[in-house]
Amino acid sequence: MIEDAEAIGAAVSSALREAGYQVQVRPDGRDLEGELARFRPDLVVLDVMLPGRDGFMLLEVIRRTTGAGVVMLTARDGVADRLRGLDRGADDYVVKPFVLAELVARVSAVLRRLGRTPSTVQIGDLLVDADSAVVLRGDVPVELTATELRLLRYLAAQRGRVVGKTQILTAVWGYEDYDPNLVEVHVSALRRKLEEHGPRLLHTVRGLGYVLRADET
Amino acid sequence: MIEDAEAIGAAVSSALREAGYQVQVRPDGRDLEGELARFRPDLVVLDVMLPGRDGFMLLEVIRRTTGAGVVMLTARDGVADRLRGLDRGADDYVVKPFVLAELVARVSAVLRRLGRTPSTVQIGDLLVDADSAVVLRGDVPVELTATELRLLRYLAAQRGRVVGKTQILTAVWGYEDYDPNLVEVHVSALRRKLEEHGPRLLHTVRGLGYVLRADET
DNA sequence: CCCGGAGCTGAGCGATGGCTGAAGAGGTGG
């Protein structure tokens, strides 16, 4: 991410890390080429307004030297900026001020579109397809609500890793300091639907959180 | 698409995929014959400047071995190139640097001209012919208004994928931040006509959007 | 074996999302 406002940079990078991405933040385009070569990003989040070289110049550098996706951050009324950015090959843009969850959603949408992320994840006999919003247990389709699906997607992205309820609250709801029971309620609902046609996949780790894992043997 | 600049390849392929096409990108003409036989493209987007065999040689191979359309990418001042390309049978050309939307438009224009566009899409027993604006449910013709047809075309191009109302608003109406009820009203009208003679095809996914999908199983 | 805290879940409610009929605005052709 290239963003000179430190607060925004910190907030966004922690939200993206929560979602399972590796993130580097730089305040400007200084030695962009070197950074790109070193870090080899799949995607760059690019502020339009930057000290030194502005976002559009950096966009061209990125396009010329890498295959990375680009999501631009533009000011609310920067319609011209937006078109200019999309024209020159930005994959998407987000208007400031934005909700963190929206940025994260767009980032993963672009990555998916670029084929950098498998849109369908499999855990045991459970299939989660992000594009079509279809979830299958074996061959049986599972009907989920929007929140359940968001929760499942997050757990699927973190599969095999134990995630705390606090972590889930910030990643899925954007809440910072909240009643963990909210997570418990939705985990409960999710389990009822997921495990109706098969063994347990969503395990409780007492005192730590939850894991999505297929237990063989 | 044959394009050695990775950035351009990525941008174009994602734009074309958005428009509903299946795309493969190759950096050069290596084993072009094999690739053509395997992928059987309806159209090839061909960069003129390529390492190894240049675009014109590849153009001849394509013409000799397939019926595919060809759109060439030429440098700004390559007038000679352009004429040479058209002479030898390219269907159209786009000058670099180009606007993504223009390339997409030319690609679909060529496909339509060649009659290669599966200008007709089938979802279950629903037939949508984009050119003739004919829509059939089973054998029964369905009378749609202009807006309904645009909406249906978009959904058909994205079939199987859940599309949000916001996404529909920008794709079909060009609106940026608008009342989603507009979409709901037209979806409602579309359903009344489409589903008069058959089961539901245009499904609501609460909290996410709509999908055009034929449910078997 | 008992106790406390962690986790689970059914019930209830307010809020939201989605659908639709109706009416007005705009445009087109007769």
Place this chain on the structure above:
DNA sequence: CCACCTCTTCAGCCATCGCTCAGCTCCGGG
């Protein structure tokens, strides 16, 4: 200038969802 048609807005309705709460169970430690 009128009649018709399409598009859009609006408002009310309904179903469902998401959250809170409270009582319960379960598990592990002492």
